[in-house]
Amino acid sequence: MAKTHEIKVEKRNDEGKGASRRLRRAGFVPAIVYGGEVKPVSIQLLHNDVWHASQNEWFYSSILDLSLGGDVQKVLLRDMQRHPFKQLVLHLDFQRVNENEAIRVRVPLHFMNQEASPAGKTSGVVITHEMNEVEISCLPKDLPEYIEIDLSALKTDEIVHLSDLKLPAGVEIPELRFGKEHDHAVVVAKEVREEVEAAPVAAEGEAAAAAPAGATAAAAPAKKDEKK
Template identity: 85%
Template sequence: MATTHIINVEKRNDEGKGASRRLRRAGYVPAIVYGGELKPVSIQIQHKDVWHASQNEWFYSSILDLSLGGDVQKVLLRDMQRHPFKQIVLHLDFQRINENEAIRLRVPLHFLNQESSPAGKASGVVITHELNEVEVSCLPKDLPEYIEVDLGELKTGDIVHLSDLKLPKGVEIPELRLGKEHDNAIVIAKEVREEIEAAPAEGEAAAAPAAAAPAKAPAKKDEKK
């Protein structure tokens, strides 16, 4: 079962750029909650709480419980504006969810047992992660915080695709409904020795053009008239 993540918020009455600047100076982040049958509501959250939450993976891929004086609304983070170079969150957008309707959200992939796999132990093999997250569709109650990818049996030359993922019950990948051409690679274990051997040595590459060039004809001496 997914962990509950509670974020305490306060209602915001003043709006506009000037009000937002005052809030930020006071250590708060302006935000808005929208969606569902209720009207959009302007809220404010202590910056230290937002900053702490933003350092965690779950903040971007989990259902959040916004608590306004004990009144909890389940939401998803839909947008976060950051300062260009300062460690400051400027604004947040949250969307309410209906617990009886499927949602689509990108969740991170956690790769397990890569180094202990046959490919991980082999020399001259590079394992690349083509994807680090995947979009899933499910009811809110079934939303996983992440999906594990066990690479314990990965061998040289193997390719792990989206269709190889072991998804939790009630969770699907919408992209796979579009056909086999959308069954993208997630992990590739590729041997690089052949590429290195196939590439000409630096000295050989330089010598080849010289060998191919025709020899220059000797310079003619001036004939005496």
């Protein structure tokens, strides 16, 4: 189960683009909390707190405790707007979590023991990670921060599919409900063979065309003069 992380927030009363710009200049990030039976609430967070949290994997896949003056609400980050080129977070969307309802979250994949595997030790074998995260469904109490994939037994030309992942109790991959065609590859170990390109062989006609004109004339027998 993923750990919960507490983040302090403040309620904001001013809304609109002008108010958001003023908040950002003052070092805050405007945000909104929605979902459940409670109406959406506009909040603000210190930008430095948000920026440091955003450098961690858990910020995107864990239950977050938003603390508003002692009132704690459990939420998931659903959207984050960043500045196109500056290291600035512009806006956040949080969704309230019901402890008794399943949630869908994309969690990162951690690949373990790849170098120690038979495929990892074989020269000329390339191991490709086709996915770096996967969408899971579970109750909030069962939410893992990540899914580990043990590749210690991976062999050349083997493929690890979604159905091969060992999931924690209470966790499932919703996409697998729709049939085998949705059982996508996660890891592929493939041997790369070097292809030696054969030198092109010139056709006889090309060789003849490339020969000097004088050589062709010299090769032809001279005609005898029949008249004396």
